[in-house]
Amino acid sequence: MSYGRRHALHGVDADFLPGAVGLLGPNGAGKSTLLKALLGFVRPDSGRMQVLGMDVVDRPLEIRARLGYMPESEAHIPGVNAVTLVAYCGRLAGLPAADAMQRAHSVLQYVGLGEARYRAVDTYSTGMKQRIKLAQALVHDPDLLFLDEPTNGMDPRGREEMLDLVRDLSGRKGVNLILSSHVLPDVEATCERVVVLHQGRVVAQGPIAELKASSRRVFEIRVKGDVARFVAGLRAAGVECHDPAADLMRVLIGEDRGARDLFALAVQHGVQVRHLRPSEQTLEDVFARVVDEP
Amino acid sequence: MPIHYHGYARYAGTRRPPGQAWAVIAGAGLRNMLSARPFLFVLLFAWLQFFVRGVMFYLAANVPQADVIAPSPATFRDFFDQQGFFVFVVAVYAGTGLIANDRRANALQIYLSKPLTRVEYIAGKLAVVMVFLALVTWVPAVLLLVLQTMFTGSLSFVREHAFLIPAITLFGFLQVLLASITVLALSSLSTSARYVGMLFAGALIFSEAVFQTLRGVTGGTGLSWVSFSANLAQVGDVIFRIEPRYDTPWGVSLAAVAAIIAVSAWVLVHRVRGVEVVT
């Protein structure tokens, strides 16, 4: 997949199984491009993609009839109020006018815009615009939802409500979804599986629980002294270090090693250990590892 | 109570098969424009010529001394000529923002994530401008013909000039299509409706200025093909079976009109995309 001469995705081989799947990756990893390719907005230079068992290139309209897309960037139909916009999107997706209007009201209520549904969308706040994007993606009752950075620009409460909605959709309403985000806690809070993209390639995929389960032991450590030298020493000894610049650094060491080895390394590099506590491996650790690996 | 408890139900109703979304887009666009009061005044004003000519037709049919203003095929040709300004105004009012505003609001990715093709999107938008332009050209022209028949109480004029109905329809379609597709293509090139309006006006007037200069210099009208409006006028004269006003062969003018339409269509198909491609 390329834009002009720039390759955005290459050699991507991934399965998005039913349920909620997180599409993780740093900015520019190719997450949005992958979603747009699955929507048929951009054609792959080579290879094949299937959505809901249908080929993206051969049957784009059938796919889009069963799919809802919440874009990352601010997007709306200009000059209309929320209920008109959502009903219009329902009609574009093939719903009869009366059904589209009825569903527009109910979906707007669902995403928390019931009170503001007669207001012009141009006057909405950023958080409200996120909700209206979700509403337009839901109005035709898709079987599959693409959510591209759904919590962007939302305040903490709005973010929690948005994640609640995502959980409800995938958990209780039976809507499959792909949630693309660079915010790991959002993905961890809503998805069972994850596909990690980095520089246009899939670097990890699978159930989050499996990816997190590792043979390594994790510690949180704070040291006083030459931290950079200590980190270099840890890495030289085969210890993985995450967030070395943070107050609490996370280190991952082999199962056969323990706290004693960390103390020894600290002594060896002339730093004092001020805090050391065992921890659990998080999605962040998995992400940091796969993204850092060449 | 969490918001989602308000409920989300799966939809079990019917769905229209793909291929008709252009009508939804067109309908929404038409309603949107008709809700703007100033636009209604523009449309009303554009019908002024129709009313004046209607009175003239009545006088010509009922007052023997008014024979000099009796209609002829040239009357209908003149009618289209004089509606040209309103074609321009309505195209600017209704057409400049149709795609530009969608691009400004990033609406294209919303449209194109629905089960509709780019061609359907373009067709829907095109239909909006074409309907309004037909409303100030083809519709009043046909109604004038109907009025003429009703005032005279005879079909003899229509019978004598049987070519008028196809001529009105063909030229009306050509005029409306040319203006609509050009303004829409320009609309797809920008995110500012005002910029599009200026480009449209600039292109029309600049090409006419070039023609007038070349006409003054050469003393002839053989280079009228450089002007948008002159090309249309030349083809219109041929369609209405009157002496072409310029020296340019009408085939050349027709080719120029076809080229403008083809280029505009090409621009539209390449600019209407669900994703901005910056290389």
Place this chain on the structure above:
Amino acid sequence: MADSIASFRGAALRVFDLGIGQMLWSRRTLFMALVAGGPVLIAVLLRVLAALPVFDGGVGRIDGRPVSLDGPDIFGLMIWTFYLRFTVPVLGVFYGTALIADEVEDRTITYLFTRPVARGAVLAGKYLAYLVCTAVVVLPSVMLVYFLVVPLLGGSIGRNFPVLLLDLGLIGTGLAVYGAVFALVGAWFRRPLLTGIVFVFGWEPIVVVLPGYMKYLSVAYYLQGLAPHAMPQGDALSVIQAALTSVQTPLGTGGNLGALAIIGAAALAAAIRVVGRREYVLGQ
């Protein structure tokens, strides 16, 4: 009073400083380059054509009548068709209406209006920037056309130079007055561009040929009265206009200049007042 005028002037000059750079490097520069570069391209084309037999030894035909046509005549024709009837009003409409409308559309007007600067000074500064920007692009284009076209078929650059100076003054005046009028339109109307286009290409061409006082409600009438070249006789409207203006009493150079000065100053003052008082809703 003197203090407030000095403060207004200082603020306007600061906005001018900011606006001139923005205007010169905006996407509109492309449009302006096309508008101003078009006549130059045509002039180059004419130089090429001059080598071909279309000039017929310096005698052309206009509407079937043989007319002597040399370089200065062609230059006069181009001043009418390209500059007076096209470039000046089009740039006036485009830039004049955009002075405030652009800021509203881009939602940047808040940044300007929350500075310790009089709102009117914002408009005045941007108007000055428009004037300098358009003059810097259009006037050299006129000069290039002059030097390319006037020598054709025996025309003399030296002998016609005073005419060039008159034309430059005329076009500069036109840009100033149209700019002021459309700055007012831009500050006042919701759809300023459409209003401007209707005024320039609908209202003005009609009222200047109407008998009576209607023609005084235009800018074109006064501007055309100052043109040192004969009006071209290409289209039907020009024929009507030439016939009617020949039987009308012209205002004279002083009268036309005075009228243009009054229109420009009044429009600019009104625009400054409107901008100072109006609430702008940040639009779609």
